[in-house]
Structures are given as structure tokens and as C-alpha cells.
Amino acid sequence: MERRRVLLVQPSLQPPGGGNGVAAWMLQALTREHHVTVLSWRQVDVDPINRFFGTTLRRSDFDTIQLPRTWRAIPELLPVPASLIRSALLMRYTRRFHDRFDVVVGGHNETDYGRRGIQYIHYPTYLRPRPAVDFRWYHRFGPALDRYYRFADRLADFSFERMQANLTLANSNWTAAHVERFLGIQARTLYPPVAPAAAPLPWSDRADGFLAVGRISPEKDYQRLIAILARVRVHRPAVTLTIVGTTDRHGRRYYDQLRAAAVAAGSWVTFRHDVTREELRSMLASHRYGIHGMREEHFGMAPAEMARAGMIVWVPNGGGQVEIVASPDLTFDSDEEAADSIGRVMASAGEQGRLREHLASRVQLFSAESFVSTVQSIVRDFRE
DSSP states (O other): OOOOEEEEEOSOOOSSOHHHHHHHHHHHHHHTTSEEEEEESSOOOHHHHHHHHOOOOOGGGOEEEEOOHHHHHHHHHSSSOOHHHHHHHHHHHHTTTGGGOSEEEEOSSSOOOSSOOEEEESSOTTSSSOOGGGOOGGGGOHHHHHHHHHHHHHHHTOOHHHHHTSEEEESSHHHHHHHHHHHOOOOEEOOOOBOOOOOOOOGGGSEEEEEEEEEOOGGGOHHHHHHHHHHHHTTOTTOOEEEEEEOOGGGHHHHHHHHHHHHHHOTTEEEEESOOHHHHHHHHHTEEEEEOOOTTBSSOHHHHHHHHTTOEEEEESSBTHHHHHOOGGGEESSHHHHHHHHHHHHTOHHHHHHHHHHHHHHGGGGBHHHHHHHHHHHHHHOOO
């Protein structure tokens, strides 16, 4: 087999973040067959990557190039994330030496590296305006935001036509449909990798309660989950909810609101904040049920991890997460529908067994093993 020179371009591979996890597993897949160099905004520290995402990377497996400090200086001083500016600079810098490589792979949405490459789209960057769940305070200034978009595109010297020529991967059929509708590209679905779960406890030994896992942020709609399970508790008062999440500086206000809502609900709602990866794996392996709140999650790493750990998980009827559970019994459009479905399943050992078997048949689709072999095949066959 031909060992190719592969450039993997990604702002960061450091945890947390589903996109960074996808890039880390891309690196895992590619280093087994090719000479790989990572070009990133941040340095690559493999120990936290391996602990969080379940990879087994070694620092000697690949080379690295970090964007020069002079290129990083201004964006890092801004009071906003400036993700578009960072991506633009990364694209522009790539063109300085992309011809040294046989294949250029990007794990950070639409890319233009000055040549045809492989791009992985989690949700289209160029679908503008952004959906409401992505909005922050700085998105309220429409004219200024439009100028910001134009500036970032000029900075990147972005060509829509070159981007369309890439081989495009998407994290779900739902995202692929958006890519085709809004960008005019046919994308191949490659589900993100979910690392193997900890050894699951027998169903009879698991806690008869719910986990909700993810970033503590308004779009995750944890208050709705509290309201749904409060309905369930009318008939099953022993039901509990544990919210397991991380908070960044932009989500602190919502975190305080959520804590207040939990206190008002009662002691059956608890928080586990910033747990280690091993602690989370243990919690997934020891609980029966999971529930997710984001209405149009692009894929849904948390529901996928719950399903792979042997849990029964409910999700809103929208987005790529529907493809994870693939059952009308595990999706809901309203709080009432969710509570009714949950109550029905919890009351029936037969329904629990049926849904567990169904989810077990789904998890191979988004296993790390499947992701690795598919990435290897795609890069092996890629030609400019």
C-alpha cells in the first residue's frame, strides 16, 4: 500500500468538543497508514486527547505545524471567539505549503486550501444567517456581522467553487441534506466516532434514573428535560435526573439559571460538573436511561454515547440525533409525548428489552472502528 503524505488541518484537537474529537480520530486513522502532519492553531497535546476521546495517539506518530505567533496575535486578543477569522487565517496559511502533500484533509466544515481536498462538515459555516441556537450577543449587529463575514472571506481568499470541488463528508444525513440544499454539494455521511464504553453493568444492577449529558448551554434546553421528567414523576416519583456537563465563560449565566431551576424542582435533580472522562464512562455504564434536549442537534455525541453504553435514550424529533435512535418510540415533539413514551417504557420490561436490542443494532454505525476504517478507505482512494 502506498504511504501518502497527508496534511490534516484543524484549529484544535484538544478536548472537549465533538468536532475536535472527529479530528482526533481522523488522525488516529491516518497515522496507521500514512505520513501525517497536523496544521493547527493550538499545539497538539496527545495525553488529554487520548483520555477524553479514547484515542491511542503517540506524539511520535505524526509531525506538527502550528500557525505562527504573529498570525495568531490579533485574534487571540479579541473579546469574542473570532472562529471565522481563525479559520480564514488557517486556510490562507495552508496555501504556503499545501503542494508538499499528496492529500489535504480538513475536519472543520467548508474549506478552501487552494486545491481539491477532503472536508468534513458538522454544520455548514456558509449557511447564513446562523441558526438561532448559534447566536451570541455579537450576532445581533446585522450590518457589522455582514462586514465581518466579508472580511473573513477576503482574508481567507475563499473560493466557493474550489470549496465545492472538495470531496465532502457530513456528520449525518440531516446535515448532508442541508449541505446539498444550501451549498449545492452532494455529501457522503460519515457518522462521528464514539469510543467504546466502559464495561456496562447488567440491566438489573443499573440505576433506574436519567442522565442528561453535554455542554451547559441554552440550546441544550435542560429546563425542558426537568419539565418532562417532572411529568413522569407524577406516576413514578422515584425517577431522578442527573445533569452532567461542562461550562465555558459564555455559558455561566445560563448555568446559574439552570441551577435555580433545579433547586426549584427539588432534590431529584442533581448536577455533576466537569467530571473526568472515566467518571462519565462509569456513569453511562451504570444508568438505564438518557434524555437529550437540543431540538435540532446536528448529530448528537451524547445520545450516541448513551446508546453505545447500553442505555435507552430519548431525543427531540429533529436533527441528526433521530438517526441515532431510529425509532418513533424514542423521539418526541412535545413534553407530553415524551413523558407518555418514557412512562410506557419504564412500566414494561418487554419494551425495555426490545428497545435495548434495537439500539444495540444501531451503535456499530457510529463506532470508532467503523469511522477509522472508512476514513482510511476514503483517503486511500482519493485522487485530486
